[in-house]
Amino acid sequence: METPTTPNSKNSSVNYTYQEESPNITHNDIPSSPPMSVLNQLMKHQQARSTKLMKPFSSSSSPPNSESDDLSPSRPNKGRGKYYHHPVESSRSQNFNLRNKHDKIRQVRNQHRHDKLMISREKINDQQFKRDINDQYEKEYEHVTDGLDIDRLIEDEQENTDTQVWLQHYEEEAEEREWEEDADLIDMIQSLEIEDKTMS
Known part of the structure; x- marks a missing residue:
């Protein structure tokens, strides 16, 4: 057969x-x-x-x-996908990790750029605030002085101060002399009273 x-x-x-x-x-x-x-x-x-x-x-x-064997439907291909499963998963995980790393670096850079921008804005705002304060002081100064010579006013104030000091010193000396004269007068009166008693 x-x-x-x-x-x-x-x-x-x-x-x-x-x-x-x-x-x-x-x-x-x-x-x-x-x-x-x-x-x-x-x-x-x-x-x-x-x-x-x-x-x-x-x-x-x-x-x-x-x-x-290749064409037989009853025999499965044992080697199909056996040796390439883990490398594919490993490459996917590596790509995912690299993507996460790049995203993290980009996030840190953006945060740093934002912080620098905020600091620059704060400095600009501080400088503008100081300029506004100085301008306000100058306006108030001009309004108060109203065209007066401040240097002359300062000199006059200094002269007045010196005069006040001289007057205070003179008053103190005059008061001391007055006390001395009163003391001499009391001594003279007491001596005259003693003489009157001795003569009587």
Whole structure:
């Protein structure tokens, strides 16, 4: 009996065996002089059975990398996606980490730029505030002085102060002299009273 072949076997010499029940042949079915083709088929069948019993794995083994394995729907591709799963995930995680790192650096730079801008604005506001205060003081000064010579006023004030100091010193000296005169007058009166008592 001929060995069955697949369409994609490409004249492969591999025998795909399968279990086949031996035909129930009786003496009545076999003619007295069987033809040679029937004898040849029986001999081939017996040889196939003996080969299967002696070497059960030889006939069932298939050559590696055969096209029938690639086209067979019952055999899954074991190596598909096995060695490339982790590298792909690793590259994705690396890209994700790099993206997070770049986002963090960009966020820090933006925050630093914002802080510098706020500090510059505060400095400008402080300077403007100082200028506004100085302008206000100058306006009040001009309003109070009303065209007066402040230097002359300061000199006059200094002269008045010196005069006040001289007058205070003079008054103190006059008061001391007055006290001395009063003391001398008291002494003279007491001496006259003593003389009057002695004479009487």
